[in-house]
Amino acid sequence: MRNLQNFLSGVQKTALIIILIFAPLISQAQKRTGFGIHFDPAISWLSTDIKQLTNEGTRPGFCFGLSVNRYFTPNYSFSTGISILNAGGRVVSNDTTYLELPNLLAKVLPDKPVVYKIQYITIPIGLKLQTNQIGYLTFFADIGLDPKVVIGRKVDIRSLDISDEKANNELKMVNLGYHLAAGIEYSMGGNTAIVAGLNFDNNFLDITKDNGPQPNDRVTQKILSFRIGVNF
Secondary structure: OHHHHHHHHHHHHHHHHHHHHHHHHHHHOOOEEEEEEEEEEEEEEEEEOOOOEEEOOOEEEEEEEEEEEEEEEOOEEEEEEEEEEEEEEEEEEOOOEEEEEOOEEEEEOOOOOEEEEEEEEEOOEEEEEEOOOEOOEEEEEEEEEEEEEEEEEEEEEHHHOEEEEEOOOOEOOEEEEEEEEEEEEEEEEOOEEEEEEEEEEEEOOOOEOOOOOOOOOOEEEEEEEEEEEEEO
């Protein structure tokens, strides 16, 4: 609970700083709110800080949701929204490890992969910059923070014939990352546009819990996604 409180406090402080910096511009600008829907095919992988535990490949996933842009000038806006993100990763240890699963302490032998499957609710907080429209095209970039709450935590361990087993005792419930995105919007008339772009998401916080005899490690997640959407 204390970790959750610290996490929420950090998000609130970051949002407050952003608002204070841009408040003078917002108060003088003619405001407009734009909305969008998106579906983003993605790949994700894990990164570790100890030699005993290594990443072993990427996992396919996807993200879908609603985006909101609150413009304070014609070319600048605060970006937010809400998304469901399905991501994961595969890691291997060169030591025997133990995972606390429901009604089971799973013993994973060295060099046997463990696949994590994680589902998040994400509420990004960012700043979007875009060019003036050139023909039918507008180019944009977006940078910001991605607070995440985990709503699904599962694991596959093929060496033990374990598939889609709940892993609530192994994966943390909240996380925070940053995103860097860029792309183009193709105008369909008015405020309607087709969107295509690339997004890189990197988590700051450890996604795993270090239980019992497990090594004290830091496992973070990285996600690369391709944005497909419609703004209106």
